[in-house]
Amino acid sequence: MPIKVVIEFQAKPGARAELKQTLADISATHGPRIPGFLGSTQYEVVDSPDGLVEIAEWDSADTQAAAVQEAMTTGVYAPVVELVAAPFRVTRISES
Numbered sequence: 001m002p003i004k005v006v007i008e009f010q011a012k013p014g015a016r017a018e019l020k021q022t023l024a025d026i027s028a029t030h031g032p033r034i035p036g037f038l039g040s041t042q043y044e045v046v047d048s049p050d051g052l053v054e055i056a057e058w059d060s061a062d063t064q065a066a067a068v069q070e071a072m073t074t075g076v077y078a079p080v081v082e083l084v085a086a087p088f089r090v091t092r093i094s095e096s
Contacts, residue, residue: 001060002059004094005058005092006055006090006093007091008089009053009054009088010051010052010086013085018083019084023080030071034067036064037056038056039056
């Protein structure tokens with residue numbers, strides 16, 4: 001069953017644009033090769049100058065979990081970790 005993953009980021013002060021570009025670059029570079037990844041979009045939080053939300057679409061929770069594990073192992077997300085001020089919040093959702 002397809003899912004969406006909502007990821008809430010708090011960038012370091014003044015780093016939201018760089019974080020947004022880094023996420024877009026990772027998606028463009030790695031996304032097409034990741035089984036089950038259907039795409040993602042980044043949104044700036046209106047009420048927070050450093051807030052950013054990414055909504056990613058996956059063909060299943062299992063493929064998403066496997067892809068995240070692989071990305072963490074290989075360090076794909078290391079540039080993202082460098083740009084955030086706090087741990088990000090991830091919520092996985094599906095249509096009922």
